[in-house]
Amino acid sequence: MRAAVLTKFGAPLEVLDVPTPEAGGGEVLVEVLATCVLPYAAEIFGGERNYPLVPPVVPGMGGVCRVVGAGPDATRLRPGDLVWCDATVRSRDDALTPDITLQGWSSRGEGGARLARHLHDGSFAESMRVPTENVFPLPASAGDDPARWAALAVYGVPYGGLLAGGLEAGETLLVSGSTGNFGSSAVAAALAMGAGRVIAPGRNRAVLDLLADRFGPRVRTVELSGDEAADGAAMSAAAGGPIDLVLDLLPPSAPSSATRAAAMTVREYGRVVLMGGVGMLGGDDLALPYPWIMRNSVTVRGQWLYPRAANVGLLRIAASGALDLDAERVRTFRLDDVNDAVAYAAAHGGPFDRTVLTPRADAVRAATAR
Template identity: 85%
Template sequence: MRAAVLTEFGAPLTVREVPDPEPAGGEVLVEVLATCVLPYAAEVFGGVRNYPLVPPVVPGLGGVGRIVHAGADATRLCVGDLVWCDPTVRSRDDALTPDIALQGWSSRGDGGARLARHLHDGAFAELMRVPTENVFPLPAAAGDDPARWAALAVHAVPYGGLLAGGLQAGETLLVSGATGNFGSSAVAVGLAMGAGRVVVPGRNRAALALLADRFGPRVRPVALGGEEAADRAAMSAAADGPIDMVIDLLPPGAPSSAARAAAMTVREYGRVVLMGGIGMLGGDDLALPYPWIMRNSITVRGQWMGPRTANVGIIRLLASGALDLAPERVRSFPLDAVNDAVAYAASHGGPFDRTALTPPAG
């Protein structure tokens, strides 16, 4: 098969022939129809983000595809089925604290590194082997535009965070980092889950206007000025009532003060979910006041990706139309143009901009 290979950090990806993957027990083989190229992929491949990929490696974070081979442990999946491949791989020998790797992308700790060595290659290829439990059926409509449905790689992230925070219908949600690629997805997903209103702070006024125009009065934009106390007051005022939950999806380059200002708008007994990259490239860590957390009974939790069941939920939201993919701006690239795709994604990382790689064999 043909695949795009990261031979070393800082070098362009190389498209070349590599051996077809051979699925073992508990795995399926999938023909990749489309995979999302994330806006920060260039930073990963350039070594800026210091991800634990080990070249040579076929990168790529999940994808839409068709099953080519299913093992004996698959009782419902069949050859030819259209599926979503969840990149979040978990070890099977510890139900309480499983090790985690993002196939073809990242991992956590020594155990995650072992998983990444076993499932080394991701979706920038014509074929990919995937754990059986990471494959989820898609509606037939996804086959008409798999590049658009590859946005599951983005939408599944905030959905996992909103589930972790227990977002309820009618609640007020604040999305810290709302004008970014993942943050704008959190706005759309939160509304699809029934949020009564969503406060969307940011400095990019054009992006704030886009969110307000797309979603209407349930979205409350706030133009930030960079002064922590003033920004916190402006976000609280825009909510026009208590803020039940805050989800932070700010990128690594954002100041911790921005995340803190957003988090501290939450009401007594409110919830704060941290999913962003604050501190990953250095800089100040997030410092939330102990007395404020304790006396207001605030729940603060981190969340990396989501549970397996989140895949079913996010697919249902898309299939029902509650989460609408139609307005998203999708640009597709063939496998041979993978480096163009990476460059395009880096310069098109705003709300609802999607870049897809479509590597099927001819």
Template identity: 80%
Template sequence: MRAAVLSEFGAPLTVQEVPEPRAGGGEVVVEVLATGILPYAEEVFSGRRNYPLEPPVVPGPGGVGRVVGVGPDATRLRAGDLVWCDCTVRSRDDALTPDIMLQGWSSRGEGGARLARHLPDGSFAELMRVPTENVYPLPAGAADSPARWSSLGVYVIPYGGLLAGGLEAGETLLVSGATGNLGSAAVAVALAMGAGRVVTPGRNRAVLDLLADRFGSRVSPVELTGDEDADRVAMSAAAEGPIDMVIDLLPPSAPSSATRAAAMTVREYGRVVLMGGVGMLGGADLALPYPWIMRNSVTVRGQWLGPRTVNVGMIRLIASGALDLDVEKVRTFPLDAVNDAIGYAAAHGGPFERTVLIPAAG
């Protein structure tokens, strides 16, 4: 089969013939129909993000595919099934604190690295081997647009954070980083979940207007100035009432002061969920006042991705029409143009812009 291989950091990916994967116990092989290329993929492949990938490797974080073969312990999946493949792989020998790796993308700690060595290759390939529990059937209608459905890989991230924070219908949410690729997805998912109002701070006026135009009066945009105190006041005022929950999805380039300004708008007994990259590439760490957290009974929670159930929930939200994928701008590339696709994704990482690789020859 053909696959795009990262031979070393800083080098272009090369499309090569590699051995076809085979499904063992607890595994499924899928034909990859569509896989998203994240806007920061070039930063990963160049080595600037210092991700613990071990070249040579076939990268790619999950995607939409058709089942080709299943292991002997699969009871419901069948060859030909249209499925979503989640890249978040967990070890099976510790139910409480399993080691985690993102197949074809990243890992956490030595345990995660061991998982990645066993199951190294991701979705930038015609075929991919994945754990059975990472494969989720899609509705028949998804066959009309696998490329659009591959954006599940973006939406499940903020969805996991919103569930972790206990977002309830009618509540007011503030999305820190709302004008970014993940942040705008969080806005869409929160409204699909029934949020009463979503405050969307950011510096890009055009994107703020786009969010307001797309989602209407339930979105309250706030143009940030960089003055922490003034921005906090403006965000609080935009809510026109208590802010029940804040989710932070700011990238590594953002200052921790922006996260703090947003977090400290939350009401007494409110919740703050941290899912972004602040501090990952250096800079000041996040400092929140101890007395403020304690006296206001604020819950501050970190959340890296989400449990397996987020995949089922996200598929249901899309299938029901609560979250509309038709409004997205999708650009597809064949496997041979993988490096062009990576460059395009870096230049088109705005809200609801998706760059999708189509590995299967058809």
């Protein structure tokens, strides 16, 4: 098969002929139809983000696939099934605190690194092997436009944060980092889940207007000034009432003061979920005031990724149309053009911009030519 391989950090990906993987017990072999290229992929492949990938490696964060073969522990999957493959792999020998790796992307700790050595390669390839429990049936309609459904790789992250925060229908949510790729997806996912109002702060006026135009009065935008006190007051005023939940998705380049200003708008007994990258490149720590957290009974929690069952919920709201994938702006690239895809994704990381690699397009084209 053919795959895009990161041979070393700082070098372009190389499209090479590599052995087709063989699925073992508890695994499924799939053909990759469409996989999302995240906007920060270039920073990972260039070594700027210092992700624990070990070249040579086939990168890629799951995607829309078709089953080739499944092991005996798969009782419902059949060859030819259209499926969603989740890249979040968990160890099976600790149900309470499983080690985690993002197949073909990242890992956490030594246990995660061990998982990454076993499931080393991701979805920038014509085929890949994945754990059986990471494969989820898709509705037949997804086969009409698998590239559009590949956007679920982005939606899964904020959806996991909204679940962690216990978002309930009718509640008011503030999304810190709402103008980014993940943050704007959080706005859409929250509304699909029934949020009564979403506060969307940011500095990019054009993106704020886009969010307001797309979602209407349930979204209230706030243009930030960079003054922590003033911005906090503006976000609180925009809510027009208590803010039940704050979800932070700001990138590593953002200052901790922006996260703090958003977090401290939450009501008494409110919840704050931290999912962004603030502090990963250095800078000041978050430093939320102890008395404020304690006396207001505020819950602050971190959330990396999402539980396995979140895939089912996300697929349901997408299949129902509550999460409207038709509004995604999708640009597809063939496997041979993977480096163009990485560059395009870096330049088009705004709300609802999706860059998608279609590895099987080349194979289908070659078969048709014969």
